[in-house]
Amino acid sequence: MISEKMQNAFLDQINKELYSEYLYLSMKAYFTSLNLNGFANWMDCQVKEERAHAMGMFDYVLERGGNVELEAIEKPDTKWASPLAVFKQVLSHEEYVTSRINALMDVADETKDRAALIFLNWYLKEQVEEEATAGGILAQLELIGDDKHALFALDKELAQRVFNPPVIG
Numbered sequence: 001m002i003s004e005k006m007q008n009a010f011l012d013q014i015n016k017e018l019y020s021e022y023l024y025l026s027m028k029a030y031f032t033s034l035n036l037n038g039f040a041n042w043m044d045c046q047v048k049e050e051r052a053h054a055m056g057m058f059d060y061v062l063e064r065g066g067n068v069e070l071e072a073i074e075k076p077d078t079k080w081a082s083p084l085a086v087f088k089q090v091l092s093h094e095e096y097v098t099s100r101i102n103a104l105m106d107v108a109d110e111t112k113d114r115a116a117l118i119f120l121n122w123y124l125k126e127q128v129e130e131e132a133t134a135g136g137i138l139a140q141l142e143l144i145g146d147d148k149h150a151l152f153a154l155d156k157e158l159a160q161r162v163f164n165p166p167v168i169g
């Protein structure tokens with residue numbers, strides 16, 4: 001049985017993962033409006049990943065005998081100045097999510113919930129990947145600057161991304 005403190009920390013994180021899904025969905029709409037369909041595809045994969053992250057925790061809390069009560073999801077931004085501005089936000093958002101996973105692991109430590117710690121290891125490793133991917137695209141956009149040809153080349157590359165449902169845990 002999961003402790004109430006650990007359960008509530010997971011519920012808070014489920015809300016943040018669902019907010020991440022919402023934020024990336026909003027970013028997908030922004031890129032689609034610019035006809036950058038490769039960037040939009042990249043965001044669509046990200047949307048599906050975030051839903052999978054939320055559902056992994058949702059299923060875990062229930063598996064451990066906890067209750068899931070969902071909260072309202074915050075409204076995401078809807079406008080950005082440029083693709084560069086979007087990816088600056090993606091990276092800082094993922095860094096924030098990493099800090100929240102670390103905070104969740106602190107609660108697991110405090111409550112001596114070793115099972116939760118093992119479960120959360122997957123999320124921590126995933127965050128290393130998330131930050132590296134977002135940081136890589138951000139670095140490319142910084143190099144691209146105002147070069148539209150290079151931007152369209154990157155768009156073509158991002159069109160190749162395929163969503164593979166993660167195996168969590």
Ligand code: FEO
Binds near residue numbers: 020049050053094130
């Ligand atoms: Fe669920 Fe992008 O972290």
